[in-house]
Amino acid sequence: MTISITTSESIAVMERLPEAIYAAKTLRQLDQEAALALGITGFELMCRAAEAAFVQLRSEWPDVRRLTVVAGKGNNGGDGLVLAGLALKQHWQVQLLLPLALTQYLEMLQGEAAEAWQWLQHQQLSGLLMIHDGGELPDCHGELVVDALLGTGLAGEVQGRYAALIDWINATGKPVLALDIPSGLECDSGNVLGRAVLASHTVTFIGMKAGLLTGQGAAYAGQVHCHGLGTPEHVYAHHVPLLQRVTPSQCKQVLPPRPRDGHKGMHGHVLILGGNLGMAGAALLAGRSALRSGAGLVSVVTRHEHVPAFIASQPELMVQGVRNGLEAQAWIARADVLVIGPGLGRDAWAEQLLQQALASAKPLVIDADALHLLKHKHWRPSGPWVMTPHPGEAAMLLDRNTTVIQRERLQALADLQQTYGATVVLKGKGTLIASPGAISQLVSEGNPGMSVAGMGDILAGMIGSLLAQGLTPSAAAAVGASIHGRAGDLAALERGERGLLATDLLPYIQQLVNPL
Numbered sequence: 001m002t003i004s005i006t007t008s009e010s011i012a013v014m015e016r017l018p019e020a021i022y023a024a025k026t027l028r029q030l031d032q033e034a035a036l037a038l039g040i041t042g043f044e045l046m047c048r049a050a051e052a053a054f055v056q057l058r059s060e061w062p063d064v065r066r067l068t069v070v071a072g073k074g075n076n077g078g079d080g081l082v083l084a085g086l087a088l089k090q091h092w093q094v095q096l097l098l099p100l101a102l103t104q105y106l107e108m109l110q111g112e113a114a115e116a117w118q119w120l121q122h123q124q125l126s127g128l129l130m131i132h133d134g135g136e137l138p139d140c141h142g143e144l145v146v147d148a149l150l151g152t153g154l155a156g157e158v159q160g161r162y163a164a165l166i167d168w169i170n171a172t173g174k175p176v177l178a179l180d181i182p183s184g185l186e187c188d189s190g191n192v193l194g195r196a197v198l199a200s201h202t203v204t205f206i207g208m209k210a211g212l213l214t215g216q217g218a219a220y221a222g223q224v225h226c227h228g229l230g231t232p233e234h235v236y237a238h239h240v241p242l243l244q245r246v247t248p249s250q251c252k253q254v255l256p257p258r259p260r261d262g263h264k265g266m267h268g269h270v271l272i273l274g275g276n277l278g279m280a281g282a283a284l285l286a287g288r289s290a291l292r293s294g295a296g297l298v299s300v301v302t303r304h305e306h307v308p309a310f311i312a313s314q315p316e317l318m319v320q321g322v323r324n325g326l327e328a329q330a331w332i333a334r335a336d337v338l339v340i341g342p343g344l345g346r347d348a349w350a351e352q353l354l355q356q357a358l359a360s361a362k363p364l365v366i367d368a369d370a371l372h373l374l375k376h377k378h379w380r381p382s383g384p385w386v387m388t389p390h391p392g393e394a395a396m397l398l399d400r401n402t403t404v405i406q407r408e409r410l411q412a413l414a415d416l417q418q419t420y421g422a423t424v425v426l427k428g429k430g431t432l433i434a435s436p437g438a439i440s441q442l443v444s445e446g447n448p449g450m451s452v453a454g455m456g457d458i459l460a461g462m463i464g465s466l467l468a469q470g471l472t473p474s475a476a477a478a479v480g481a482s483i484h485g486r487a488g489d490l491a492a493l494e495r496g497e498r499g500l501l502a503t504d505l506l507p508y509i510q511q512l513v514n515p516l
Contacts, residue, residue, distance in 0.1 A: 017226050020241040021442060022207040024152050024187040030206050030239065034231040043115040045229060046075065049179070050082035052227040053146075053203045057083075057177050060201055061144055068095040068142030068174070070165055072149040072183075073105060078113035079179045080148025085120045088127035095130045095141045097168075099149065099161045102133040137164065140172040147176055147197045150183035152209065157194035158184045166195050175200040181209055182220045188242065190217025190430070191407050198222075205229055207236070210243055213444045214430025215409050242410075243432070243442045246482040252515040254475050267296030268468025271335035272461065273328065273353045274342040274368075275302035275310075282343030282368070282457045284310055285502055287317045289461030290339070292510045293480075295468050299335060301328045301353065302343075325352025332356055337363045339464035341370035342457040351377070358382065363467050366422075367460040371397060380420070386463055386473050388425040389416070390456060413440060423473040425463070427456065431481045435474035443478070445485030449497030458502050459484045462509065483512045 022030065035045045057064070067087050071080035084094045098105045109117055132138050149165055150158070158166060166184050169176060176199045181187060184196030190211035202212060202221040205228075211217040212224050259266075270290045275283030283302050287310075290298045297318070300310060304321030311319055322328045332338065340357045344350045346369050354373050357364060364385035366374060371393050373379070394412050395402045398419070405412045409432060416424045417434040426432045431443040462484055466476035487508035492500055 017224060017245060017444065018208055018228070019245045019247055020207065020236065021210050021213070021243040021245060022239065023242040024209070026239050026242070027152060027187075027207050027209070030231070030235060033235045034206055034229065037232050037235050038230060041112075043078075043112045043119075046078050046112045046116060047082050047119075048229040049205045049227070050079050050086060052205065052229060053079065053177065053179055054083050054086045056201070056203045056225055056227075057144070057146070060177070061175065064143045065091075066093040066095075066141060066143045067146055068097065068140050068144070068172075069146040070097045070149045070169060070183075072099055072151070072162075073108045073113060074151055074153065075111070075113055076148050076151030076180055076183075077109075078116035078148075080146055081113070081116040081120050083146060083148070083179070084129070085123050085125065088125035088129055089123065091126045093128045093130075093141070095138075096132070097137070097165065098131065098133040099165060100134060102131065105133060134161075137168045140168075140174055142174060145169050145172055145174050145176045147178040147183050147199060149197070151179075152181055152187040154184070154186065154193060158196075159194065163195055166197055170195075170198050176222075178202040178221065180204050181212060182217075185211050185217050185220055187211045189408060189410060190215030190220075192216050192220065196220050201225065203227060206231055208245070210410065210430075210442065213245070213442055214428075214432065215406060218429045241439060243440050246433070246441050246443050246478045248482075248486070248515065251479045251482055251512070254471055254479055255513055255515055264296035267294060268465070268470070269297040269299065269334065269336045270295045270461070270464045270468045271331055271338050272298065272300045272302075272342065272464070273332075273338060273340040273357055274344040274370075275300065275306050276343055276345030276347065276350060276369075277303055277305065279343030279345060280306040280309060282454065284313060284317075285454050285457040286339055286342040286461035286464070288314050288503070288506060289458040289509065290465040290468075291316055292506045292513075293462045293465035293483075294513050295465040298465075299331060301331050303349075322353075324349065325356040328353055328356050332360050332362070335362065337365070337464050337468040339365040339367070339460050341365075341367035342460055344369040344373075346372055354379070363473070365460050365464045365467065367456060368393075381422075384473050385422050386425065386467070386477050387416070387420060387422045388427060388456065388460055388463065388477075390427045394426055410440070423477050425459070425477050425481055427459070427481075431485065433474070433477045433481060435477070438474055441478045443481045443485050445482060445489050447489055447492050447497055449492045449500035450485075450488040452500060452502065454502030455484075455488070455505075458505055458509075483509060486512055 071077035178199035
């Protein structure tokens with residue numbers, strides 16, 4: 001088979017990630033169906049993948065001419081062998097590292113990977129090929145390392161020579177391009193199975209993998225690119241995604257321009273309940289966020305001591321101090337949507353406010369301390385609601401520890417939804433959203449700078465505001481989390497991640513809830 005790479009690049013660089021995210025078992029079926037639909041062999045599909053990766057490589061690192069390729073014995077290794085051949089045909093120098101002695105490696109090659117080796121041997125290659133097949137690991141001669149060691153079928157912990165090769169890749173100090181998934185990552189969860197390659201970029205094929213976007217995987221995958229390799233759309237039609245990625249176009253669909261004769265009563269009244277003694281800022285952040293997200297009216301029920309500070313800080317907020325839950329009843333009755341939890345505390349005052357909110361049967365956003373009270377008092381809302389736990393709160397709600405939650409984020413999401421019946425926003429990198437009877441969703445935006453106090457309060461206020469403007473709990477949760485992440489990315493781009501504040505997001509939130 002002849003593969004040609006031209007300067008015009010027959011396979012385009014991919015910049016936008018697809019919306020659908022598939023489970024590993026579904027992706028294996030899609031690989032087979034893609035080849036059938038395209039009328040090509042599995043090896044020809046492998047060659048398309050290698051070509052797509054090589055095009056992406058040249059786009060990201062246009063000056064590189066020396067590669068180190070670490071190729072395993074499976075199809076992921078076959079991708080790497082073909083990519084090595086493509087580089088050699090361009091007169092590049094290639095250092096090829098194998099996990100086994102060459103004779104043993106060749107004995108274990110099967111299917112398309114064996115075809116890839118045969119193809120590589122029969123090419124008239126102009127570049128320099130150096131093969132290292134066991135023993136002491138050499139110095140890295142490449143300007144770039146291509147990780148083609150382990151693919152999506154990895155189940156157990158990485159050990160032996162494979163572990164040593166992953167450590168070697170990470171120790172080179174060179175940029176790394178991972179093919180399909182960084183070696184050592186579990187495809188669906190993003191868990192690191194003992195150790196994993198820290199990639200600069202990952203080019204994945206046919207369909208998106210959840211493990212590249214959530215949990216630990218997001219930190220190991222680097223910038224992710226997905227190439228469908230020309231797979232026809234009808235191939236995907238019979239497969240249900242594991243997740244749907246929330247996109248700006250989805251946000252735009254549910255946030256149309258406002259009618260020219262609109263008034264504040266058309267855009268909903270949000271009530272924030274919280275801000276116990278010493279925690280006024282959380283409720284203030286939620287209130288300011290609800291305003292910037294477009295609610296027509298935003299009220300805050302808080303401690304009497306905080307009322308002057310609220311009015312001075314944000315005069316657009318209507319603020320009422322209360323001594324107990326009974327005094328909050330009238331304010332609750334006037335609101336369309338309630339947000340409870342930011343700065344709420346866990347004392348008798350907090351319990352009474354939560355009881356009144358739950359009894360109202362109004363749409364609720366429940367966050368922070370309200371989640372603790374909900375769990376330990378065994379209370380449940382009677383109306384529609386959204387819960388927004390971070391991993392620590394999810395662990396408390398499910399009687400697990402945070403490590404388990406982070407290792408099994410998709411399972412934790414499903415268990416929270418089934419246990420509590422709410423629309424669930426499980427926060428963290430690759431925020432996950434689950435709603436009754438719907439495909440779960442993932443938000444790929446967001447950055448480490450957002451790991452500071454107050455970001456959750458901003459999100460809770462946003463979701464409450466979107467609910468008040470008529471969005472369903474599922475849409476409000478997904479759109480709110482997506483805009484929250486994108487606002488954080490825009491703020492970090494301008495200001496930097498370190499030292500980012502929750503309030504830095506507010507101007508970008510207003511910008512993003514008004515899509516062009």
